[in-house]
Amino acid sequence: MTREYDVAVLGGGLMGAAIGYGMARLGRRTTILDEGDLAFRASRGNFSLVWVQSKGMGMPAYSAWTRRSAAAWPEFAAALKQESAVDCALDQPGGFTLLLSEAEMERRAAFLARLHAQPGFETYPYEMWDRARVRQVFPGIGPDVVGASYCPLDGHLNALRAFRASHLAFAIRGGDYFPDHPVETMEALPGGGFRIATSKGAFTAAKVVLAAGTGNARLGPMLGLAAPVRPQRGQALVTEKASPFLTHPVVTLRQTDEGGIMMGDSQEEAGFDTSLGLGVLAVMARRAARMFPEIGRLNVVRTWSALRVMTKDGFPIYQQSEAAPGAFLCNCHSGVTLAAAHALLLAPMIDAGALDEALLGAFTTRRFDVPAAA
Amino acid sequence: MSDEYDIVIIGAGPAGMSAATAAVAQGASVLLLDEGAGPGGQIYRAVTTTPLTDRAVLGPDYWKGAAIATAFAAAGATYQPGATVWHLDAERRVGFSVDGQARLVQAGQVVMATGAQERPFPVAGWTLPGVLSAGAAQTLLKAQGLAATGRVVLAGCGPLLWLFAAQSVAAGLPPSLILDTTPRSNWGRALPHLPSFLATPYARKGLALMARVRRAVPIVSGVTELAIEGEVHAERVVYRRGIRAPVTVPVDHVLLHQGVTPNLNLPAAAGCALDWNEAQACFQPRTDEWGATSLPGLFLAGDGAGIAGAETAASRGALAGLAAAAALGRLSETARDRLAAPMRARLTRQMRGRAFLDALYRPATAFRRAAEEALACRCEEVTGRMLRETAERLQVSGPNQMKTFLRCGMGPCQGRLCGLTVTEAIAQARGVSPVEVGYYRLRSPVKPLTVAEFASLPNTEEERLAVERG
Amino acid sequence: MFRRLHEVARPVLRFRLDGEPVEGREGDSVAAALLALGRDACRETAVSGAARGGYCMMGVCFDCLVVIDGTGNRQACLVPLREGMSVETQHGRREPGR
Numbered sequence: 001m002t003r004e005y006d007v008a009v010l011g012g013g014l015m016g017a018a019i020g021y022g023m024a025r026l027g028r029r030t031t032i033l034d035e036g037d038l039a040f041r042a043s044r045g046n047f048s049l050v051w052v053q054s055k056g057m058g059m060p061a062y063s064a065w066t067r068r069s070a071a072a073w074p075e076f077a078a079a080l081k082q083e084s085a086v087d088c089a090l091d092q093p094g095g096f097t098l099l100l101s102e103a104e105m106e107r108r109a110a111f112l113a114r115l116h117a118q119p120g121f122e123t124y125p126y127e128m129w130d131r132a133r134v135r136q137v138f139p140g141i142g143p144d145v146v147g148a149s150y151c152p153l154d155g156h157l158n159a160l161r162a163f164r165a166s167h168l169a170f171a172i173r174g175g176d177y178f179p180d181h182p183v184e185t186m187e188a189l190p191g192g193g194f195r196i197a198t199s200k201g202a203f204t205a206a207k208v209v210l211a212a213g214t215g216n217a218r219l220g221p222m223l224g225l226a227a228p229v230r231p232q233r234g235q236a237l238v239t240e241k242a243s244p245f246l247t248h249p250v251v252t253l254r255q256t257d258e259g260g261i262m263m264g265d266s267q268e269e270a271g272f273d274t275s276l277g278l279g280v281l282a283v284m285a286r287r288a289a290r291m292f293p294e295i296g297r298l299n300v301v302r303t304w305s306a307l308r309v310m311t312k313d314g315f316p317i318y319q320q321s322e323a324a325p326g327a328f329l330c331n332c333h334s335g336v337t338l339a340a341a342h343a344l345l346l347a348p349m350i351d352a353g354a355l356d357e358a359l360l361g362a363f364t365t366r367r368f369d370v371p372a373a374a
Numbered sequence: 375m376s377d378e379y380d381i382v383i384i385g386a387g388p389a390g391m392s393a394a395t396a397a398v399a400q401g402a403s404v405l406l407l408d409e410g411a412g413p414g415g416q417i418y419r420a421v422t423t424t425p426l427t428d429r430a431v432l433g434p435d436y437w438k439g440a441a442i443a444t445a446f447a448a449a450g451a452t453y454q455p456g457a458t459v460w461h462l463d464a465e466r467r468v469g470f471s472v473d474g475q476a477r478l479v480q481a482g483q484v485v486m487a488t489g490a491q492e493r494p495f496p497v498a499g500w501t502l503p504g505v506l507s508a509g510a511a512q513t514l515l516k517a518q519g520l521a522a523t524g525r526v527v528l529a530g531c532g533p534l535l536w537l538f539a540a541q542s543v544a545a546g547l548p549p550s551l552i553l554d555t556t557p558r559s560n561w562g563r564a565l566p567h568l569p570s571f572l573a574t575p576y577a578r579k580g581l582a583l584m585a586r587v588r589r590a591v592p593i594v595s596g597v598t599e600l601a602i603e604g605e606v607h608a609e610r611v612v613y614r615r616g617i618r619a620p621v622t623v624p625v626d627h628v629l630l631h632q633g634v635t636p637n638l639n640l641p642a643a644a645g646c647a648l649d650w651n652e653a654q655a656c657f658q659p660r661t662d663e664w665g666a667t668s669l670p671g672l673f674l675a676g677d678g679a680g681i682a683g684a685e686t687a688a689s690r691g692a693l694a695g696l697a698a699a700a701a702l703g704r705l706s707e708t709a710r711d712r713l714a715a716p717m718r719a720r721l722t723r724q725m726r727g728r729a730f731l732d733a734l735y736r737p738a739t740a741f742r743r744a745a746e747e748a749l750a751c752r753c754e755e756v757t758g759r760m761l762r763e764t765a766e767r768l769q770v771s772g773p774n775q776m777k778t779f780l781r782c783g784m785g786p787c788q789g790r791l792c793g794l795t796v797t798e799a800i801a802q803a804r805g806v807s808p809v810e811v812g813y814y815r816l817r818s819p820v821k822p823l824t825v826a827e828f829a830s831l832p833n834t835e836e837e838r839l840a841v842e843r844g
Numbered sequence: 845m846f847r848r849l850h851e852v853a854r855p856v857l858r859f860r861l862d863g864e865p866v867e868g869r870e871g872d873s874v875a876a877a878l879l880a881l882g883r884d885a886c887r888e889t890a891v892s893g894a895a896r897g898g899y900c901m902m903g904v905c906f907d908c909l910v911v912i913d914g915t916g917n918r919q920a921c922l923v924p925l926r927e928g929m930s931v932e933t934q935h936g937r938r939e940p941g942r
Contacts, residue, residue, distance in 0.1 A: 037772020
């Protein structure tokens with residue numbers, strides 16, 4: 001038996017769920033085909049930031065896309081709450097990067113100046129704060145904090161609830177989710193559309209969206225799409241629930257609405273190894289305790305090690321297949337920040353059959369094609 | 375204490391103490407880490423310090439632990455009580471804390487002797503103050519000579535329930551009522567194993583013990599539904615037997631028990647493979663006849679490797695201790711096998727009758743899944759209904775997706791009190807075996823330690839640069 | 845109420861429970877001492893605020909969490925009672941710095 005859909009989304013992480021929900025709410029008969037319970041799922045191991053500052057060095061279009069998504073998050077969160085009754089606890093009070101030495105302070109200021117000076121970069125407000133000003137927001141900072149960069153566009157949310165809400169809203173909109181259905185082969189059908197063979201039966205769909213993270217590297221070439229992505233390990237620690245303590249997110253430190261304090265985040269090249277490195281956790285714990293000494297006394301109740309989906313330059317890939325139009329490849333490592341854009345902006349483009357050149361033209365893999373004679 | 379040991383043993387119950395004694399005898403340097411204040415583990419809890427000096431109360435089987443503790447003390451292993459082990463990895467690094475100070479030691483071989491815990495019993499109201507596990511009450515009896523008084527209802531099934539009841543009777547403070555949840559249908563599956571059970575000394579001891587309890591305590595058997603009610607404390611137990619009308623009993627304390635299952639967190643976080651034990655309805659780490667896990671250099675002995683009781687735990691611990699010493703070259707394989715032979719013969723004898731107990735006391739399916747109103751996850755307060763609805767609504771295929779959706783298993787107990795319940799709830803919703811559903815992916819720290827303790831651990835320059843990039 | 849079976853010669857340990865002077869015995873864990881005082885509940889949960897007390901007495905359930913000498917969320921069943929200790933109810937989430 002072949003099951004027929006307008007759209008098949010491969011991958012049931014936050015990206016797949018957000019796109020799937022976006023398609024379903026446009027009235028498309030949509031399925032999400034997913035792996036099983038032990039999938040490498042960045043949606044389970046992320047830092048839950050909706051983050052703007054510092055993004056886009058080397059690609060101003062990434063900063064613009066990120067800002068669009070951060071601006072779309074209130075609408076997306078409201079839609080999810082209305083449909084699923086799940087509150088994602090979106091909070092966008094502005095965010096900080098805390099700096100622990102004068103050298104870090106200087107490097108940060110210079111970096112942000114260079115970022116905003118790029119040709120074609122849509123600048124936005126950000127500020128370098130000295131210690132005294134940081135203390136007005138965070139009275140509990142430790143003596144090592146010399147200052148911070150601040151951007152009023154930054155925020156955070158409860159990404160696990162956003163993940164559940166996206167899946168719920170997708171189901172409520174009539175979407176069909178199939179876990180334990182890893183895709184084995186795909187082909188474009190002569191009359192248009194696609195046939196997707198999974199370990200548990202075949203599907204056909206008019207459009208296919210590859211949102212399978214690192215799995216895209218295997219799936220993309222079946223439909224003429226290259227996905228030069230690799231896993232990059234990130235580790236984090238989270239404490240027991242504490243009473244409200246941090247009013248704003250810090251890029252490596254945030255308090256969830258439920259009370260736990262999350263500390264991150266590492267960038268490690270370790271292939272698909274998701275084991276824990278105690279040394280990395282120690283460095284992160286030490287920095288967190290230097291930023292807020294009172295955190296030192298809290299108990300760590302969980303740690304995790306998860307895989308970011310990284311391209312060569314770290315920027316997303318959004319691309320429609322030229323060989324098989326109707327097949328779209330999507331890869332990014334900031335699936336939380338970009339979820340609103342994926343549901344509200346990207347899904348309509350996929351539905352229309354063309355990615356917006358002005359917004360997403362920079363994100364094809366053509367940017368990796370280095371001319372041979374150059 | 376040194377930074378390196380030939381063998382690090384985790385847990386000072388019968389398996390851990392016996393492993394240490396056996397390994398030291400082969401000349402290995404041994405560190406035994408244990409969370410308790412003194413040796414004994416749970417089964418021989420406080421065997422060197424209990425205030426209950428009348429040996430008739432806790433019974434002769436308990437006091438067998440004294441000899442094991444004496445031999446362990448005489449062996450001269452380095453013994454660190456009050457040590458909470460929070461990390462173990464495939465490189466055999468052991469992370470633990472004593473008095474809020476974190477330490478790492480390198481082991482040549484590791485023997486986990488981390489024992490069992492009581493199976494979750496997620497009936498409505500099991501989180502109310504006044505409700506404890508029967509094992510908890512037994513711990514209070516052994517270690518402090520404390521017994522619950524007033525209207526005490528003991529509910530559930532399993533050998534430990536009867537043992538504790540008998541100890542309470544001997545102590546002069548029997549429970550007011552026993553609600554036996556052993557499914558009547560279990561007898562059919564247990565009967566084929568009855569002859570071999572009757573040939574064991576356990577049968578005679580067990581029957582005598584149950585007779586003593588029956589003389590002193592009213593027993594209601596065939597209980598199929600159970601709930602505990604109360605505003606801020608357990609006030610009433612409501613039970614049913616099949617289709618008969620519910621019965622309400624006023625209570626001061628409820629003591630619950632439906633068997634024990636292996637402690638999974640440390641071996642699973644280390645990366646040891648787990649298997650589903652259908653007879654005992656629980657996961658257990660995969661081990662061979664020496665207790666070797668799927669990871670080289672990591673052994674597991676005692677009930678942590680599969681429930682078989684205290685006496686087998688001592689035998690299995692000694693075998694693992696020998697095997698670990700042999701793996702380090704402290705004795706030849708021939709010598710190991712020669713020393714092991716009598717232990718194996720003893721173990722075979724001790725294992726007789728187990729199949730009967732497993733079949734008879736396999737808890738009812740209804741009690742292994744959370745009741746609709748019961749908190750399946752005590753830490754994050756996730757009910758049986760939430761599990762069922764989410765499993766059905768969102769096609770949840772396993773416990774890790776469920777954890778992401780509902781936070782079950784994310785609290786400080788790290789799934790110890792909800793893991794099996796969540797797996798079974800998903801298995802029911804999917805109509806598949808728990809094998810296909812799997813278990814939580816567990817990670818260090820398997821017990822909490824402070825951020826400051828984490829911060830005190832060493833790191834390499836490469837590890838620093840993975841974090842400090844700006 | 846949990847009662848001591850044998851009034852053995854274990855020395856009395858004085859400590860404070862939510863500021864009040866009370867007594868336990870040497871060899872008690874903090875959790876055992878509280879049960880002997882009739883305190884079946886020792887905390888309010890961080891999620892719903894419901895009252896809880898220890899369930900397992902062996903360090904696995906994390907329901908006997910209390911504040912001991914100013915440090916929150918300690919497992920009372922694993923901490924030996926000591927003379928002069930201050931034990932307090934854990935009210936919901938832990939306060940940073942405590």
